Amino acid sequence: MKLDNVAILIPCYNEGKTIRKVVTDCLNSTKNIEDVKIYVYDNNSSDNTVDEARSAGAIIRHEFQQGKGNVIRRMFREVNASAYIMIDGDDTYPTNAIPEMVKRVKELHVDMVVGDRLSSSYFQENQRPFHNVGNKLVRSSINLFFKNDIKDILTGYRAFSYQFVKSYPVASHGFEIETEMSILAIENNMYVENQVIDYRDRPSGSVSKLNTYSDGFKVLRRILTLFRNYHPLQFFGSISLLSVLIAILVFIPKVWIPYLTSGQVANMPTLIVCGFLVIMGLLSYASGLILDSIQKKEQREFEFRLQLIHNEFNKM
Template identity: 50%
Template sequence: MDRIAVLVPCWNEVLTIEKVVKDFKRVLPEAVIYVYDNNSTDGTAELAIRAGAVVRHEYRQGKGNVIRSMFRDIDADCYVMVDGDDTYSAENARDMVNLVLEGKADMVIGDRLSSTYFEENKRPFHNSGNVLVRRFINMFWGENACEIKDVMTGYRALSPMFVKTFPILSKGFEIETEMTIHALDKNLLLANVPVTYRDRPKGSVSKLHTFRDGIKVLKTIFMLYKDYRPLRFFSITALLLAFISLILFIPVFHEYMVTGLVPKMPTLVTSGFFMMAALVSFGIGLVLDTEVKNARKNLEIQMNMIRILLRKS
């Protein structure tokens, strides 16, 4: 088992990967630097080896797929996850690692938004997108989400407890959002460390598509809200359906009270169907909420077992 493992997912980062590896070897000399090459065609893997990294390959395209393999393959007391584009400074890594090794955090977030991100990032829709995602998570996950300063940062330090209990479902750039929501939902220890962010060097191209990947991230938030908070999700759906039902029913009921007749029978029937759908939706929420609570109980048992194994090792 490694003391510290630095995980660097890479796809065509030939301009920056050598510097990233050397910077982290300098700041964390005891760490093992793992570069997972995701079908690069520009010599990224060869440069990473020359710089002293352990290079492995993930042939399923997508950052989520890469991180899934990293988390499965590597055992360490602390994991540092960082992008290979040299936008994050290695100088902050020691502070982040110490929080994990001292047991003060299961996930340390490298917070770009509190430092240089808005000045350095040249893509304005990325700036507004980060703020929008953070606001959605604050709205859905309540007071705990206020601990999160930067939802979509690719710079994090992670404990083995987080890494070995995190079920990765995303295949692409939604992975950071999924990690953040998992930590919030499972009440794991969180910490923020402001980190220096710099824009990509000239000639280096971002793989993130602003609108396409942004829509995927927002979809991930809503789907995880349904999965992790089903009673709230389906209760909101039930309220909306019940509201529509009442809007349709009230005029029919008023006319019946005045004339004693129900001339708009189709409207009355439609209203009844909407109310039945509302009751079904609420019932689904109750059933799924029970399943989610049972899953949380099982996860707590699993986390206790992992903690025992870590102490033995």
């Protein structure tokens, strides 16, 4: 199996106005790095993206299932390299950061380098105000549910190690992919570093494919799903506590106090509902305990897979 030294991966959908410049800038920024391959993965573009990328010197490949997550799954499956750079084709990221990102992966053994836009020029350059709000909301949500130090969750500019790429099970289909890979790195104790980068807004005529509302909702839903998957005891324990608390708050004034006064259960339907709420709480907590045990087993198996991938990489 052939192993590239550095693979620059560019997922593209209708980026004909900018992709030539992005590929050219990547080539110019990596002149001093040996064996750099630039792969442009086209996702059913209807413009001249493929022709522009090919004429600029990129290797063209295709993913016919629509969605950025599907493209990244294809890229990670097909490309083998010592270090990976993933960058969008919309010319919003500076390619001069690539050498430093590669250095961190290859020399410091960082599993994922995050191109941090939010600590530099993003909020000044970005002309889409609701995107700014969305970035802050996603970052706050992940800080609430997961303990982490990733500064920019939704950035499309990242560097990866071979170990990360080959161990990452891509489950998302669309733009929630960045959130998923960030949380996977956090939860599996992988080595993550932030690298502050400058950000510039899309050039005139280039249109964002991200839908602020529908894709934003998918990202938030994905965060909640991943919290349930990685922390089932906390998730189902919270449901259990809420159910029992509601049962107690209803039971005391509606059933218990009248019973002490009259010696009779005056609100039998309420008593039954309270009983069901308590049962639901107990079942929820029991589910959390079982799933937590399964999750711990998954973590141990993931570490074993990492060791196998590490051994495979050393043999190349």
